[in-house]
Amino acid sequence: MDAYHRRSLGAMLRHWADVAAERPAIGVVDGRSHTFGSWFRRSSRIACGLDDLGIGAGDTVGFIGKDAVVWGEVLVAASYVRAAGVPFNWRLSRREMSETVADAAPSVTVVESAFLPLVGHDDPGDGVTRVLVGDAAPIAYDVWVEGLRGFELEVTSEPGDVAMIVYTSGTSGQAKGVELPNRAIAANIGSSAPWDIKPGDTVMIPAPLFHVSGTGWLFYCLGIGAEALYTTDIKPSAVLDVLAGGAVDHALTVPAVVHMLVSHPDARGREYPNLRTLIYGGSPMAPTTARDAMTIFGCDLVQSYGMTETCGPITFLTPNDHRAGGARLAAAGRAVPGVELVIADPVDGAVCPPGVTGEVRTRSALIMSGYRNQPDELAEVLTPDGWFRTGDAGYVDDDGYLYLCDRIKDMIVSGGENIYPVEVENVLLEHPQVLEAAVIGVPDEKWGETVKAVVVVRGSLDPGELTAFCRERLAHYKCPTSIDLRDELPRNPSGKILKRELRKVYWSQHPRSIA
Incomplete structure (x- = not known):
C-alpha cells in the first residue's frame, strides 16, 4: 500500500475493500467478524448516519466496550467524516468516566449493554449494544445502523486530522486525551519493523481497545491488509487453544501473559503450527520466560517500547537479540528506523554520552498532535524543536541499545x-x-x-x-x-x-x- 492509501483509516479500508474484498479483516474469537468488503459497507453506512447528524472535522465519536468489530466499524466511520474515534476505558469508575466523557464531548457514543451504567443508563441485561445520540434514549446499535442510508462518502481526510483520541492518566490527576493524527498513524504503518506481517496474515490481539496497543494493532493490520483477531478472554487455556488452532500467524501480548502461558500445564504438550512471531511490550521479559516461550511456541520474539503519545513503538528488541540472550534481554532495543532517540539531561537538555543515565527523548512523525483541551500539558512534554520528553530515565550503550532504569515521572x-x-x-x-x-x-x-x-x-x-x-x-x-x-x-x-x-x-x- 502506498502513502496515498495510508492517508486515513477510511482510505485504507477502501483500498483493501477494492483489492481483497473477501479476505478476513477483523474478528473476535467466538464473536463477530468482517471481511474487508463487509467492513467497508458497514462503516460507510454508519458514516452516512454521522454525516446526516452534521458530525465532521473536529467532532468526536465514542465507544465503550470490548467488541473490536463494532469499534472498528465506528472508528473507520468517524474517519470518513473527519471526526476522531474515542475508545473509552470501561474499567473506570462512574465518576472517572463522567469526567473523561465530558472532556471528549462525543456527539455519538456506542455503548455495550453492560457498560450503560457508566454513562447514567440502566443495563437492560439483554447484551444488546446501544447508541447514544445527544440526549435521546439509547437505541439498539444494529437497529440504528440498518435504518441509515447506504452510500459511499468521498474520503477527504487530511494528514493533520485527529483520527483517534486515547485517554491516559495524567500526572496532574486529570486524564489526558492523546490526539493521534492521520500522519502519525500512517508513519506507524509505514515504519520498518522486525517482523514479517504480510497481507492475509492473522494477528491475535488480546489487548483492550482503549489502549494504544489494542487499537494500534487494529489500524496496523488494516494498513498492512492483515486480519486483526481479538480475544476478550485472557485465560491462558483459551489463548493457547487459539494459538494451537493454527489460525494465528503473529500474536501480541505482555510479559505477564507470556509467563502465564508458558507456565500452563498444557502449554508444552501442544503444537503451534503457524505462529511465527510473539510481540510484547510494557516491560522487559525475564530471560527464563523468553527461553521458554521460544522453546514452547517455536517462534520469534520481538519487544517493542513506545507509548500512547508516540502512536506505537520507538524501539525494537529483535528476534536475533532474543536468540543471543544474555544481558541484552534487559534492553528495550534500538530505535526504529526513522525515529530519533537521545538521552538528555532532564534539566538543561544536553545530550548524554553512552552509559550515562538521563531522560529518554524522541522525535519523529509518530508524535501526537497534542492533549485534548490541555495545551499547557503539551508544552511541558514537547520541546520547541519537536523532541518529546518521555519522562522515562535510561541510557544507551555503545551499540545504541536503550536500557530503562527508572521513571522521571512516578508512573x-x-x-x-x-x-x-x-x-x-x-x-x-x-x-x-x-x-x-x-x-x-x-x-x-x-x-x-x-x-x-x-x-x-x-x-x-x-x-x-x-x-x-x-x-x-x-x-x-x-x-x-x-x-x-x-x-x-x-x-x-x-x-x-x-x-x-x-x-x-x-x-x-x-x-x-x-x-
Missing part, C-alpha cells in the same frame, strides 16, 4: 496498565482521616509492579477500609494492593516527599527501580 506500570500515583493519592486524600499520602510501585512477581500506598492518618484507621474507599472511586487496577500506615513521610528540605526513599526498601534487591 507505575502494573500488568501493562499505566497508573499515575497522583491520581490515586488525590482519592486517598478525600478520606477524612487521611492527612498525607504517597503512592509508589513495588515489585510484583505476576504483574511486574503493583500499587502500594503509604499514608499518615488521623486517629486509627483499618487499611482495608481505605482500600474499599478507593475501589468505590477508582478503577480497581489503580487501587492500592497494600497500604502502610506511618507517623510521617520522608521529605527533602523543601518539603517534597522522597518517594525514592519509600521505594528503596522494596527495590533494593532489584537491578533497577522499574519493573
Whole structure:
C-alpha cells in the first residue's frame, strides 16, 4: 500500500475493500467478524448516519466496550467524516468516566449493554449494544445502523486530522486525551519493523481497545491488509487453544501473559503450527520466560517500547537479540528506523554520552498532535524543536541499545496498565482521616509492579477500609494492593516527599527501580 492509501483509516479500508474484498479483516474469537468488503459497507453506512447528524472535522465519536468489530466499524466511520474515534476505558469508575466523557464531548457514543451504567443508563441485561445520540434514549446499535442510508462518502481526510483520541492518566490527576493524527498513524504503518506481517496474515490481539496497543494493532493490520483477531478472554487455556488452532500467524501480548502461558500445564504438550512471531511490550521479559516461550511456541520474539503519545513503538528488541540472550534481554532495543532517540539531561537538555543515565527523548512523525483541551500539558512534554520528553530515565550503550532504569515521572506500570500515583493519592486524600499520602510501585512477581500506598492518618484507621474507599472511586487496577500506615513521610528540605526513599526498601534487591 502506498502513502496515498495510508492517508486515513477510511482510505485504507477502501483500498483493501477494492483489492481483497473477501479476505478476513477483523474478528473476535467466538464473536463477530468482517471481511474487508463487509467492513467497508458497514462503516460507510454508519458514516452516512454521522454525516446526516452534521458530525465532521473536529467532532468526536465514542465507544465503550470490548467488541473490536463494532469499534472498528465506528472508528473507520468517524474517519470518513473527519471526526476522531474515542475508545473509552470501561474499567473506570462512574465518576472517572463522567469526567473523561465530558472532556471528549462525543456527539455519538456506542455503548455495550453492560457498560450503560457508566454513562447514567440502566443495563437492560439483554447484551444488546446501544447508541447514544445527544440526549435521546439509547437505541439498539444494529437497529440504528440498518435504518441509515447506504452510500459511499468521498474520503477527504487530511494528514493533520485527529483520527483517534486515547485517554491516559495524567500526572496532574486529570486524564489526558492523546490526539493521534492521520500522519502519525500512517508513519506507524509505514515504519520498518522486525517482523514479517504480510497481507492475509492473522494477528491475535488480546489487548483492550482503549489502549494504544489494542487499537494500534487494529489500524496496523488494516494498513498492512492483515486480519486483526481479538480475544476478550485472557485465560491462558483459551489463548493457547487459539494459538494451537493454527489460525494465528503473529500474536501480541505482555510479559505477564507470556509467563502465564508458558507456565500452563498444557502449554508444552501442544503444537503451534503457524505462529511465527510473539510481540510484547510494557516491560522487559525475564530471560527464563523468553527461553521458554521460544522453546514452547517455536517462534520469534520481538519487544517493542513506545507509548500512547508516540502512536506505537520507538524501539525494537529483535528476534536475533532474543536468540543471543544474555544481558541484552534487559534492553528495550534500538530505535526504529526513522525515529530519533537521545538521552538528555532532564534539566538543561544536553545530550548524554553512552552509559550515562538521563531522560529518554524522541522525535519523529509518530508524535501526537497534542492533549485534548490541555495545551499547557503539551508544552511541558514537547520541546520547541519537536523532541518529546518521555519522562522515562535510561541510557544507551555503545551499540545504541536503550536500557530503562527508572521513571522521571512516578508512573507505575502494573500488568501493562499505566497508573499515575497522583491520581490515586488525590482519592486517598478525600478520606477524612487521611492527612498525607504517597503512592509508589513495588515489585510484583505476576504483574511486574503493583500499587502500594503509604499514608499518615488521623486517629486509627483499618487499611482495608481505605482500600474499599478507593475501589468505590477508582478503577480497581489503580487501587492500592497494600497500604502502610506511618507517623510521617520522608521529605527533602523543601518539603517534597522522597518517594525514592519509600521505594528503596522494596527495590533494593532489584537491578533497577522499574519493573
